[in-house]
Amino acid sequence: MTPEDIARYRAETQGVKHVLHFNNAGSSLTPDPVHNTVVAHLERERQIGGYEAKDEAASRMQAFYSEASGLIGAAPDEIAYVENATRAWDMAFYSLPLKEGDVILTAQAEYSSNYLAYLQMAKRKGVVIEVVPDDNQGQLDVAALKRMITARTRLISITHIPTHGGLINPAAEIGKVARSAGVPFLLDACQSVGQLDVNVEEIGCDMLSATGRKFLRGPRGTGFLYVKRELANRLEPVFVDLHSADWPEDNEYTLAPGALRFENWECYYAGKLGLAEAIRYARSIGLKEIEQRVLGLAKLLREELSKLRGVTLTDTGTRQSGIVTFVKQGHAAETIKMALRAQGINVSVSSGDRARFDLLKRGYHDVVRASVHYYNTEDEIARFIRAIGEFK
Template identity: 40%
Template sequence: MTIDLSTSAADGVATAIDVAAERERTVGTRRRHYFNAAGAGLPSDAVVEAVIDHLRTEQHVGGYEAANRAAPALDGVYADAASLLNAQPDEIALFDSATTGLRVVFDALRLGRGDTVIAPRSSYVSQALRLLSLRDYDGVELVVLPNGADGALDLDALDEALHAAGPGAVLSAVHVPTSSGLVEPIEEIGRIARAHGARYILDATQSVGQICIDVDRVGCDVLVTTGRKFLRGPRGTGFAFLRRSFLDQLAPWAPDVRGSDWTGFDEWMMSSPARKLETWESSVAGRVGLGVALREALERGLPATERHLVDLGVDLRDRLAGITGVEIADPPRSPSSIVTFTVAGHAPRDIAAALRERRIDSIAIPAGHAQWDLGDRGLPGVVRLSPHVYNDETDATALLDAVADLARQVR
């Protein structure tokens, strides 16, 4: 199948994506064929301008006064992050990355001997390392679930593991991994987690901004994401949804002046909303830029964006699979824009480097970033592509021609 990459067909439900307009407002599309949204999506010019404007204001009036002036925009970040996920603004906490969000949440769970954490093969490297360290230093029981035939986590195995662990087990789930186009069945996972009284923490770093998420349908207690990938925000931004009814279960490891009050010589108290997990200091400029990116994502529309990006993924996979020597590495259940592949006779990092020389941005993911996935599948690495709404047919043609040339070089 070859789809028209200039616009996606509208069906009356979702509006078509205006690819030309997205390119027009994204200067990074002019000089490169950029396929690395899963690393860091290209920000729009308005996102970058907002960051620079805020830094200019800091330059003239100082960081605190600049933050005062940006207060409405900063409130908008909470409101827009919440509306993206069907949550409430006071259920949002801002962080500098998804990893920080996950770390703070897992610290606040205060897990130890007697606790069980259940994780899928799709776990991100830093979270897997965290869970292994909880096992090795804190005596937490760690269960890594097998996958089913479709490459997603095995729901029966999840059910059994949660049954064996009993109520209160922690499920460290993932929506879309770093290492493939897999989309985990997060709503079914939520139903099983709820049936067992498990605590459901979802890493949606690769899906927020790409795939529609309604936290009530998912039923997660916590969702963590980053700003710089499919949301196209600045680096050094991220946020979490923390369900209001779950907040009492989180006791911040390092309470901060941002979310706690020192009320007397011997007394202190935490504020109740999600912000109790934040820290006072942050890149305000980054958050202002994140606000612009969130607004743009909402205005573009998540259903239209999702449909368009899934189509891009399908199209790229189909066309790559037609090149002799190319193997698609995505599991069968991969309705996302992330596409992974290998080329016979070439190391993934050499492919990525050769593409870069032709001004095509991809990335090589080594097994060391996904031992429970790539390592377990016997893949030393893959090349990962992740198009966004600003990619058009000129990008796709340049990419596919380059991969075909490279694949021919060993034959």
């Protein structure tokens, strides 16, 4: 990206005038085209009615599926619009026909909400959860994963980029193991879609969940689910309505084909248009270019933080994302967050309680999470470093 490109993206991002935003892993600042799309549809709903505004925008609503599928290398009928990444992930996970004795393989850095779902299925149905160890770099050990697969293994479920750190798990290598073993692979891509160039065919996942509000720079309350067509058509959704299924006879129903069976009738239509616009905006820039910019800024941020006395970087993995986590000796992460906010600098805190097999195991109860995006600048990194350096 050229300096002129960055200047244009910042000119289209009103929030950069007010804050230094290093909380993109929480919720990015939306660009003008996304904001305008959402507001325009809400205005049409206000003026002519919600159903009527939806009908008026029918072709643009449908374009969401081609945009989302194009983003990740899928087909339009393999995409479902869902209200957030957690619900998208839930719709995939809870629709799998797991039974007593079936084994789920997951990672030490797994997202806490996902692990709670595993625990619930263990309690309800007697499934077995097995956590794959990390390698000496702190990422999932692919060789160990391969050794742990047995005839009882029914699912490999991994978070691509954990919410609490900069690790990028080796998704494509995991996908090769999953395909070779014939085991479904569910990828939580909540933090990776929008900052990395993600392609489901190259990764080899069968299901993928993503959100709008993070690195895609879309509206809150939006997300999508990818399910490979062959698998989608074999799965029974956890619930159905007259959008995801038809009622042709008194005692029969027919599920919608492909991923549409995981949607429901009522949704945030302004958000759907906004998410389509956010994806369009990202694709117009280029995901390879976005990835290069984000990872480059994060590398610079880590290098500069490592020079500060009392700062310890807490990210693991051989490849690291735009999420940068650290601790500062003598200062609680929450105290740092609030002090920075008073200076117009946004960061977040990752709690060890929500990463029991990772942060807590490594002795970190809370870490500061600073997450950059392509519209951030080197000057902002310098300002951030000065601010952290002032904590004595």
